[in-house]
Amino acid sequence: MTTTPPGWYDDGHSALRWWDGSRWTEHVAEPDPVPAEPAPGPDAVATDAAATHDPGYPSDSSAPLAPVGAYQDAGAVPSVGAPASPAPATPPSPPKSKLWIVWVIVGVVVLAFLILAGVLLSRLLVAGVGQIGSSGSGGPADADQQAAVAAVELYDDAWQDADCDAYVASTTEGFRxxxxxxxxxxxxxEAEAFGSAVEDYEVEVTDVRQEEDAIVVTTTETFTALVDDNGEPLDEPTDDSIDWVYTVVADGDDWVIDDLQ
Known part of the structure; x- marks a missing residue:
């Protein structure tokens, strides 16, 4: 009969007990805890009871028939290491909001709209001021009134340039x-004398209106006077202005000045 070598063996009672080669000793080593198993059913309890009283297990004076479990070094208590838990993964960064792009686009559109509105408004203001400066609150309403204003401007140019042809073209024979x-x-x-008496002559049309068969054009004409009323040179040039009312009538297809007050 083969003798079982000394060592730690399962004694059948969930414990590792030292077998000295001939008998069980009082030295017991607790095995590593194992996960709890479901309570045994009636059949399993009966099997365990039978195994507990199995005559094949040695008593204090007999060797085990077949030790259960792997051979262990004397005094060593087997250890079972718990598996290492994996490190928690770093949570992903929340996606960055792209709402700012929308606001940038909206801001650019609004800015462009404001710039465009400013440009259009400035042009309208300039156009309005120009119209007021040339024709006043009652500017030319149609082609005839525009022709009447053109006749007045031609007449004033004739005096400043001493241009007789412009003078004749802008006036009636009765006026001359x-x-x-x-x-x-x-x-x-007369025009040359006028030119030497004034400078910086400007004509501003302030009103245009229809009166029966005539068109009345009102102007404010500003200038710098170089002589006094007697034709004598002034020590210092003087800024002055005068208002004129032109009565313009049709002469065939043209409009010419017939009266000036």
Whole structure:
């Protein structure tokens, strides 16, 4: 009969007990805790009871028939290491909001709209001021009134440039006769004297209106006077202005000045 070598063996009671080669000793080593198992059913209890009283297990004076479990070094208590828990994964960064892109686009659109509105408004203001500066609150309403204003401007240019042709083209024969300037030499002489008496002559049309068969054009004409009323030179040039009312009538397809007050 083969003798079982000394060592730690399962004694059948869930404990590791030292077998000295001939008998069980009082030295017991507790095994590592194992997960709890379901309570045994009636059949399992009966089997355990039978195993407990199995005559094949040695008593204090007999060796075990077949030790259960692996051979262990004397005094060593088997240890079962718990598996290492994996390190928690770093949570992913929350996705960055792209709402700021929408706000940037909206801001650019609003800014562009404001700039465009400002440009359009400035152009409208400039156009309005220009219209007021040239024709006043009652500007030309149609082509005839525009032609009447053009006749007044041509007349003023004739005086500043001593241009007899412009003078004749912008006035009626009756107007020239009444003014005493019926020929070009007389007009040019008067116009040259006028040019030496004033400078910086500006004409602003302030009103245009229809009166029966005539168109009345009102102007404010500003200038710097270089001589006094007697034709004598001034020590210092003087800024001055005068308002004129032109009565403009149709002459065929043209409009010409027939009266000036």
């Amino acid at each position: 006769t009444e003014s005493g300037l019926t020929d070009c030499s007389a007009f040019e002489s």
